[in-house]
Amino acid sequence: MNNEGVDKSKRQFLTSALTVVGAVGSGYIAVPFLAQMQPSTKAMAASAPVTVDISKMEPGQLIRVAWRGKPVWLLNRTPQVLETLKTLDDKLRDPLSNESEQPDYTKNPLRSIKPEIFVAVGLCTHLGCSPTFRPEIAPVDLGKDWHGGFFCPCHGSWFDLAGRVYRGVPAPTNLEIPPYHFVSDTQIIIGEDPVEKAA
Numbered sequence: 001m002n003n004e005g006v007d008k009s010k011r012q013f014l015t016s017a018l019t020v021v022g023a024v025g026s027g028y029i030a031v032p033f034l035a036q037m038q039p040s041t042k043a044m045a046a047s048a049p050v051t052v053d054i055s056k057m058e059p060g061q062l063i064r065v066a067w068r069g070k071p072v073w074l075l076n077r078t079p080q081v082l083e084t085l086k087t088l089d090d091k092l093r094d095p096l097s098n099e100s101e102q103p104d105y106t107k108n109p110l111r112s113i114k115p116e117i118f119v120a121v122g123l124c125t126h127l128g129c130s131p132t133f134r135p136e137i138a139p140v141d142l143g144k145d146w147h148g149g150f151f152c153p154c155h156g157s158w159f160d161l162a163g164r165v166y167r168g169v170p171a172p173t174n175l176e177i178p179p180y181h182f183v184s185d186t187q188i189i190i191g192e193d194p195v196e197k198a199a
Contacts, residue, residue: 049191
C-alpha cells in the first residue's frame with residue numbers, strides 16, 4: 001500500500017481529538033450512574049441523630065420515635081417498675097447484657113444511663129417484629145409470671161421493661177439499645193453516644 005501523500009499529522013490530530021471526545025462523552029455517561037449510588041438527602045436525614053423532648057412524659061408512659069427507619073421506644077419507668085426489675089434475673093437469658101454487643105452504659109440491670117428513662121429499638125431480636133408494650137402485671141393471656149414488659153405477638157418472645165429477653169423464647173438476645181445521650185434533663189439525642197468529659 002502506498003502511503004505517499006498521507007498527512008500523518010492530520011491523522012494524529014484526528015486520533016487525539018476522537019480520544020478526547022470519547023473520554024468526555026464517557027464522563028457525561030458515567031456521572032449520572034455514579035450520582036445514583038450516593039445516598040439521597042432523605043436517606044441521609046433518616047440516619048441523622050434525633051432529638052427527643054421528654055419533659056412531658058408521665059411516669060409509666062411510652063413514647064415512640066423513628067431513627068434510621070426503626071421504631072425507638074422511650075419509657076419513663078416508675079419506682080415500682082425499677083424494684084420489680086431487680087427480682088427477674090433468674091427468669092432472664094442475659095440479665096446483664098453480656099451476650100450481645102451493646103454500649104457500655106447498658107451493661108447494668110436497668111440497661112440505661114438514667115434508671116427511670118429506658119431507650120430501646122422496638123424490634124424483636126428474633127425476626128424483627130415490633131413487640132407490644134404490655135405494662136400490666138399478670139394479665140389473663142400472659143399468666144402470673146408476666147411482670148410487665150414487651151410481648152412479641154409474632155412468635156411469643158417476652159422482654160422485661162429493661163428490654164431483657166426471658167429464657168425459653170425464640171428471641172436470642174436482649175433488645176438493641178441505640179446510641180444515645182442526655183443533652184439536659186428533658187432532652188435526649190438518639191444516634192450519638194455520650195460525649196466523654198475531659199478529666
